Amino acid sequence: MTSNITRGNFLKGMAVGTVAGFFASQGISSTIFRSYLVPEKKRKSIDIGELKGITIKTISETSWFDNYVQQNDFKKAGGSLVSQYDVAFSTKGVAAGYQGNNAGGYSSLIEFEFMDGSKKKLLLDTGWNVDWMTRRYQEEGIDKMLRNNEIDVLFISHDHYDHYWGIEAAFKFKPDITMMIPNSFMENSYKLLSGGNFPKPPIKNAIPFKGKLIKHDLKKIYPLYPGVAAVTFACPCGRGVWGEQVLVCNVAGKGVATITGCCHMGLITLLEYIKNNIKGGDKVYGVYGGLHISPYDDWNPQNDDLVRTIRNYKVERLACNHCTGYITVEKMIATGVPVVKGTARNKTKRDIYLGNGDTMVL
Amino acid sequence: MKILDWVSVRKLESRWGLFPSGILNVAVMLTVFMILWRVFMDPRGMMRMYTPMYGYAYVQWFLVAVLIAWLVMRLWPLQNSSLVSGLHPALKGAIWFCLCALFMLFMVNVVLKMMIGGMSIPYFSEDTLLSLKQNAFNAREYSHQAITMVGGMTALIIPIWVLHLKNWPAREIQRGSGYLTSLMLIFFLATVGFLLLYHPHLGILFYPWQVYAASMPWWEGLANTLSSNFCLGLMMSWTAALWIIQVTYEGYPFKLIDNHPLRPLAGILGTLLFGLILFSGFHFLQEMAWGAPVRGAKLVAAVDWRYLHSGETSLFMLLISLIWGFYFKNWPRQYSVEVNFLIRTVIVGVGTFLFYIFYYKFNAGILGQQPGYSNPLQFPLAATSLIVALLLAHSWFFDMWPGEKVTNLQEFVAEPEVTSPAGEPATR
Numbered sequence: 001m002t003s004n005i006t007r008g009n010f011l012k013g014m015a016v017g018t019v020a021g022f023f024a025s026q027g028i029s030s031t032i033f034r035s036y037l038v039p040e041k042k043r044k045s046i047d048i049g050e051l052k053g054i055t056i057k058t059i060s061e062t063s064w065f066d067n068y069v070q071q072n073d074f075k076k077a078g079g080s081l082v083s084q085y086d087v088a089f090s091t092k093g094v095a096a097g098y099q100g101n102n103a104g105g106y107s108s109l110i111e112f113e114f115m116d117g118s119k120k121k122l123l124l125d126t127g128w129n130v131d132w133m134t135r136r137y138q139e140e141g142i143d144k145m146l147r148n149n150e151i152d153v154l155f156i157s158h159d160h161y162d163h164y165w166g167i168e169a170a171f172k173f174k175p176d177i178t179m180m181i182p183n184s185f186m187e188n189s190y191k192l193l194s195g196g197n198f199p200k201p202p203i204k205n206a207i208p209f210k211g212k213l214i215k216h217d218l219k220k221i222y223p224l225y226p227g228v229a230a231v232t233f234a235c236p237c238g239r240g241v242w243g244e245q246v247l248v249c250n251v252a253g254k255g256v257a258t259i260t261g262c263c264h265m266g267l268i269t270l271l272e273y274i275k276n277n278i279k280g281g282d283k284v285y286g287v288y289g290g291l292h293i294s295p296y297d298d299w300n301p302q303n304d305d306l307v308r309t310i311r312n313y314k315v316e317r318l319a320c321n322h323c324t325g326y327i328t329v330e331k332m333i334a335t336g337v338p339v340v341k342g343t344a345r346n347k348t349k350r351d352i353y354l355g356n357g358d359t360m361v362l
Numbered sequence: 363m364k365i366l367d368w369v370s371v372r373k374l375e376s377r378w379g380l381f382p383s384g385i386l387n388v389a390v391m392l393t394v395f396m397i398l399w400r401v402f403m404d405p406r407g408m409m410r411m412y413t414p415m416y417g418y419a420y421v422q423w424f425l426v427a428v429l430i431a432w433l434v435m436r437l438w439p440l441q442n443s444s445l446v447s448g449l450h451p452a453l454k455g456a457i458w459f460c461l462c463a464l465f466m467l468f469m470v471n472v473v474l475k476m477m478i479g480g481m482s483i484p485y486f487s488e489d490t491l492l493s494l495k496q497n498a499f500n501a502r503e504y505s506h507q508a509i510t511m512v513g514g515m516t517a518l519i520i521p522i523w524v525l526h527l528k529n530w531p532a533r534e535i536q537r538g539s540g541y542l543t544s545l546m547l548i549f550f551l552a553t554v555g556f557l558l559l560y561h562p563h564l565g566i567l568f569y570p571w572q573v574y575a576a577s578m579p580w581w582e583g584l585a586n587t588l589s590s591n592f593c594l595g596l597m598m599s600w601t602a603a604l605w606i607i608q609v610t611y612e613g614y615p616f617k618l619i620d621n622h623p624l625r626p627l628a629g630i631l632g633t634l635l636f637g638l639i640l641f642s643g644f645h646f647l648q649e650m651a652w653g654a655p656v657r658g659a660k661l662v663a664a665v666d667w668r669y670l671h672s673g674e675t676s677l678f679m680l681l682i683s684l685i686w687g688f689y690f691k692n693w694p695r696q697y698s699v700e701v702n703f704l705i706r707t708v709i710v711g712v713g714t715f716l717f718y719i720f721y722y723k724f725n726a727g728i729l730g731q732q733p734g735y736s737n738p739l740q741f742p743l744a745a746t747s748l749i750v751a752l753l754l755a756h757s758w759f760f761d762m763w764p765g766e767k768v769t770n771l772q773e774f775v776a777e778p779e780v781t782s783p784a785g786e787p788a789t790r
Binding site: 017038040067068072075082086215235236238262265266267268297298301302304305306 | 656
């Protein structure tokens with residue numbers, strides 16, 4: 001079987017195999033065949049209208065108060081893939097926490113001003129620790145706005161513990177608010193909505209939801225108001241959570257602005273999506289919210305790829321906080337990214353980004 | 363008696379025919395895998411070691427231990443004992459399995475964590491990183507990431523050394539000094555490889571960049587990313603290439619020039635070339651499916667993840683190649699070598715495609731992982747590597763029990779020494 005194959009034939013065979021293999025892979029990918037085989041990005045240019053301006057107030061961006069404690073909780077639970085409802089979080093005796101509880105939360109108030117001068121308010125996420133969120137809502141007047149029906153919609157970006165588990169704090173003041181969620185909630189998250197109690201984390205909601213629940217399917221664009229759309233992404237968020245929705249706005253004469261809870265799909269992916277799908281998406285005026293880069297002051301060389309790339313998108317105002325992480329912000333500032341500074345109050349530790357109680361106008 | 367090359371000299375026979383025995387053996391192996399995964403790894407299970415890097419590090423080193431025990435050490439220093447041929451395969455295999463687990467624990471906990479991590483390079487030790495104020499979870503993940511990568515590099519060097527450098531000098535010196543020298547040479551090369559291909563990644567994993575301790579990633583201009591996933595993906599594709607050529611293609615074409623002085627060079631460069639073809643081929647398939655990657659993007663659009671996924675897909679292919687080669691004896695074997703290879707190529711190609719679909723459809727439910735192709739916490743190779751380790755252990759230590767049996771046991775009763783036949787070291 002092998003005797004008729006000489007060394008000469010071996011070399012010929014190797015050469016033929018190499019050329020064929022190269023052509024089969026790299027060859028095709030670097031020739032005219034590439035344009036036939038690799039899909040081009042189809043630009044849709046969906047017109048979401050435009051609005052006059054946006055005012056964003058950070059109610060709470062401190063999802064937890066002590067990074068070390070938080071990470072130790074996950075370590076003890078078995079890592080980041082363990083369901084969030086199966087993690088025992090530290091709720092007592094944490095020196096840096098709120099009344100000893102390490103849980104805080106993420107929530108922002110967004111006010112849209114339309115071209116005719118009318119306004120609408122939207123509450124983005126409800127945080128985690130009900131006591132902390134109640135206090136922050138009262139300090140910023142959110143409680144009164146909810147009671148007075150001034151807030152049009154409760155918009156939940158995704159059902160991560162620090163964005164959603166504090167719903168009782170909002171329902172205390174308005175249990176029948178209209179609520180928009182991505183249609184990918186965990187089963188336990190629906191249970192929490194209707195009054196669930198989970199002793200292990202521990203988390204409960206004593207005020208069942210009574211309002212209208214609007215579910216947004218993933219991978220779609222939902223116009224909400226003139227110049228404002230909800231865009232949903234199918235993306236893994238960790239701890240059993242899947243899918244996130246973000247707000248995309250088109251500010252007249254300025255450009256597009258993104259408002260995110262955690263941006264689990266990734267900032268560059270989001271900006272590329274907007275560029276390819278939303279009319280005017282080439283010009284990025286503002287970015288607000290968590291960008292999920294180094295939430296635990298962890299790092300990864302991939303994050304440096306992002307920091308080195310983000311300047312190419314020419315974002316005029318980048319108001320990040322929460323899960324963006326201080327390391328990322330320091331690196332962005334060092335490379336000249338226009339990061340909006342904050343005031344470091346209400347338990348936000350540093351002023352290098354927009355913190356609790358800070359406001360940005362777009 | 364002393365048996366120097368058990369896997370080469372034993373004769374295995376299917377108990378119930380090729381395919382029934384093969385299917386039974388695959389089922390047995392996968393059952394053991396599921397039990398081990400559920401107990402040690404599954405995030406819903408008992409020990410929850412798939413964090414993911416914590417458990418992955420141990421799996422990687424268990425695979426290395428299995429490779430070392432047979433391919434490098436040829437079961438030394440227990441070649442004389444009944445642990446080679448005297449015991450029931452299930453008992454013998456279980457003992458070797460435990461010995462490999464002990465070696466894994468020694469390498470991970472003593473050599474890498476305590477010695478290297480405690481006294482030389484902090485990122486190898488969770489405790490050292492904790493003492494340097496890294497947070498608890500990062501300390502665990504970073505240290506086990508480094509440990510995994512050294513293991514990955516070792517798992518690449520072993521087949522290169524054994525298949526293309528004939529396990530020098532152990533093949534000539536079939537005693538402890540020879541085996542240990544081969545092992546030390548492999549560890550030396552794996553260390554150099556790790557330092558070149560992964561250490562720069564770890565240098566910028568920390569903040570600020572550890573510029574005095576590690577060079578900037580040299581591959582940035584080439585790969586358009588700072589991440590070592592570029593090197594890692596290529597390394598994985600090369601590992602797959604080495605095994606696929608050895609198993610599916612029976613060592614061809616390199617066995618045709620077995621005694622040529624340039625044979626080692628031809629083998630190393632030839633398999634690297636095949637690895638490059640796999641790497642770039644799978645990378646191109648991803649571009650066809652998801653479009654061009656974007657630097658700085660996350661998930662399926664990330665430049666670095668595309669490289670990693672090319673390697674992962676290559677190793678999916680390796681798994682199918684091994685399953686077909688080990689459990690189904692590389693069927694078919696009755697036609698000309700060209701026809702045999704062609705049919706096997708189709709089988710491995712289709713099998714890889716089906717496994718890929720199956721894995722990403724059911725991994726969340728079966729293994730407790732996140733759904734989706736790309737995920738910062740998704741390392742399909744943790745599961746794949748464990749399956750490969752069990753498959754190799756099944757063949758080398760358990761003599762493919764229960765689906766197969768050794769038919770020439772009586773040959774090893776009286777003879778004082780049995781050496782391997784000349785030529786390729788046996789892998790199956």
